[in-house]
Amino acid sequence: MPTATASSDTDMKAVTRELRVDIIRMIEAAGSGHPGGSLSVIDLLSVLYLKTLRHRPAEPLWPDRDRVVLSKGHACPALYAVMAKTGYFSRDLLSGLRKLGSPLQGHPDRLRLPGIEVSTGSLGQGLSIALGMALAAKLDKKDFKTWCILGDGEMQEGQVWEALLAAPKFKLDNLIAIVDYNNGQIDGSVKEVMDLEPLADKLRAFNWETIVIDGHDLAAIEGAYAQAARVSGRPVAIVAKTAKGKGVSFMEHPCEWHGKAPNKDEADRAAKELC
Amino acid sequence: MPKATRQSFGDALVRIGEKDSRLVVLDADLSKSTGTGGFLKKFPERHFEFGIAEQNMIGAAAGLALCGKVPVAASFSCFLIGRLETIRVAVAYNKTNVKLAGTHAGIGIGDDGTSQMGLEDVAAMRALPGMTVLQPADDLEARQMTEWMIAHDGPVFIRLTRQVVPDVHAEGYRFQLGKADVLHEPAAAKGEAKLQATVFASGGTVGPAVDAAKSLAARGFRVRVVNAGSLMPFDLEAPARAAAESQRIVTVEDHNITGGLGSAVCEAVATSGLGCPVVRLGLESFGESASGAELYEKYGLSAEHIVEACLRNLN
Numbered sequence: 001m002p003t004a005t006a007s008s009d010t011d012m013k014a015v016t017r018e019l020r021v022d023i024i025r026m027i028e029a030a031g032s033g034h035p036g037g038s039l040s041v042i043d044l045l046s047v048l049y050l051k052t053l054r055h056r057p058a059e060p061l062w063p064d065r066d067r068v069v070l071s072k073g074h075a076c077p078a079l080y081a082v083m084a085k086t087g088y089f090s091r092d093l094l095s096g097l098r099k100l101g102s103p104l105q106g107h108p109d110r111l112r113l114p115g116i117e118v119s120t121g122s123l124g125q126g127l128s129i130a131l132g133m134a135l136a137a138k139l140d141k142k143d144f145k146t147w148c149i150l151g152d153g154e155m156q157e158g159q160v161w162e163a164l165l166a167a168p169k170f171k172l173d174n175l176i177a178i179v180d181y182n183n184g185q186i187d188g189s190v191k192e193v194m195d196l197e198p199l200a201d202k203l204r205a206f207n208w209e210t211i212v213i214d215g216h217d218l219a220a221i222e223g224a225y226a227q228a229a230r231v232s233g234r235p236v237a238i239v240a241k242t243a244k245g246k247g248v249s250f251m252e253h254p255c256e257w258h259g260k261a262p263n264k265d266e267a268d269r270a271a272k273e274l275c
Numbered sequence: 276m277p278k279a280t281r282q283s284f285g286d287a288l289v290r291i292g293e294k295d296s297r298l299v300v301l302d303a304d305l306s307k308s309t310g311t312g313g314f315l316k317k318f319p320e321r322h323f324e325f326g327i328a329e330q331n332m333i334g335a336a337a338g339l340a341l342c343g344k345v346p347v348a349a350s351f352s353c354f355l356i357g358r359l360e361t362i363r364v365a366v367a368y369n370k371t372n373v374k375l376a377g378t379h380a381g382i383g384i385g386d387d388g389t390s391q392m393g394l395e396d397v398a399a400m401r402a403l404p405g406m407t408v409l410q411p412a413d414d415l416e417a418r419q420m421t422e423w424m425i426a427h428d429g430p431v432f433i434r435l436t437r438q439v440v441p442d443v444h445a446e447g448y449r450f451q452l453g454k455a456d457v458l459h460e461p462a463a464a465k466g467e468a469k470l471q472a473t474v475f476a477s478g479g480t481v482g483p484a485v486d487a488a489k490s491l492a493a494r495g496f497r498v499r500v501v502n503a504g505s506l507m508p509f510d511l512e513a514p515a516r517a518a519a520e521s522q523r524i525v526t527v528e529d530h531n532i533t534g535g536l537g538s539a540v541c542e543a544v545a546t547s548g549l550g551c552p553v554v555r556l557g558l559e560s561f562g563e564s565a566s567g568a569e570l571y572e573k574y575g576l577s578a579e580h581i582v583e584a585c586l587r588n589l590n
């Protein structure tokens with residue numbers, strides 16, 4: 001069982017604030033990293049790890065665990081923060097992000113950090129891998145779920161649409177894709193760079209049960225996860241509308257804080273806002 | 276008996292599937308061509324059709340492997356390595372237990388032409404850390420390699436022919452990873468005379484290499500033929516021995532001469548510190564449409580070309 005849980009919504013809110021500070025401090029210490037997309041996805045990951053997942057952080061290879069594939073691997077500071085919070089590893093490791101010999105690589109590495117299911121970072125690949133995991137569960141008649149978190153910019157990759165086409169064919173109702181729709185990517189807003197709209201309609205047309213939520217509303221997230229887990233016969237997509245840099249006023253911008261580390265002063269200001 | 280190695284591979288999958296329930300097979304609309312049709316017929320519940328979407332198939336294979344399955348993802352080798360970045364991350368970097376079966380290797384496929392020919396696949400796969408790269412020469416070796424790779428824990432790329440290839444191995448042959456094997460050994464000579472040449476071949480070019488050595492033997496030239504079925508890891512001893520015992524080394528491959536067998540042999544000879552000229556036969560361009568035999572003749576892979584490469588004045 002997770003070593004950390006949050007019993008009430010107020011507690012969860014406090015946890016997500018605390019994890020946001022971890023993200024900022026970790027990237028500040030590394031001197032590089034991706035704060036924008038980590039802050040947009042942290043609420044989704046927090047609810048997943050603290051409220052929804054069937055997992056045993058002390059036994060990361062437990063065969064019946066739910067699988068999580070962070071396809072948008074650059075947001076791993078958020079994943080590391082929530083994994084430390086739930087007891088996969090000591091929080092002390094967070095300050096080693098991106099440093100020589102650290103298991104906390106710049107993008108997740110499953111062979112260096114137990115609890116990471118898939119080494120990701122090359123965008124567009126995670127959903128196919130998650131699909132294979134869901135297929136294996138069906139073959140073995142196991143009831144674990146596979147959760148795949150995608151970035152919105154990543155949805156521009158053709159491989160994602162190959163996987164979106166395939167999952168309903170295999171009736172993978174044990175596969176849940178969560179799109180962190182923060183509308184930001186390196187070269188500008190997603191809308192300008194390569195618009196995805198109407199995204200939810202496209203996913204529905206691809207035969208995915210599609211749920212649209214506010215990706216920073218913790219209760220809505222928890223509700224969507226519970227709803228997704230009950231769907232039968234086809235895969236589920238959760239389009240989570242989020243904001244890049246969410247929680248830190250000066251980082252809430254589609255692309256300015258995609259891949260830039262805060263300096264000490266900026267990190268202090270961010271932490272102050274969050275506390 | 277003479278068979279296309281894709282067929283030998285497909286036959287082996289059916290037999291392995293009977294005893295190993297972990298084995299699953301994935302295709303991308305080419306199960307009628309990759310040799311996996313027999314497995315599909317026998318074990319439909321363990322065969323997955325991904326349609327014409329190779330990168331999704333390869334990624335899904337990685338996911339299946341991460342959950343304990345032993346997936347074989349099959350397609351033409353050129354279409355598999357067209358998804359190199361997916362293979363690099365989902366298979367090699369993640370060290371997933373995925374077996375990639377690349378059929379229709381080289382100009383040997385004939386009529387369909389360049390876009391269907393795997394001509395750079397070995398170069399690409401050899402550059403990936405942890406990848407095992409195999410290329411059987413005949414039916415027996417193809418069946419043994421298929422058995423070996425399913426039992427092996429780690430990513431493997433196996434390169435298979437569309438065309439029928441002759442039997443070159445005796446019944447008692449046992450494939451060993453990282454070992455080349457001698458298929459034609461010339462009669463011992465008096466004194467310390469070096470061999471005229473050692474020919475390294477792999478896959479579809481092994482038959483012509485053996486024919487060339489026999490024809491040279493009839494003319495009094497002593498030539499050894501080495502089959503390099505394990506392209507990665509590569510047998511470093513065999514080229515060193517060849518460099519020490521031969522006047523020249525000839526490599527012949529149905530692949531671009533950059534990054535494949537010829538390169539592997541040159542790397543091994545250079546590392547050995549023994550000086551020996553290496554003549555590389557293989558593609559330096561794309562292919563074209565014609566029969567496989569015509570193309571082997573035109574692009575320098577036929578027995579006659581190998582004979583000429585063993586005898587040509589290197590000065």
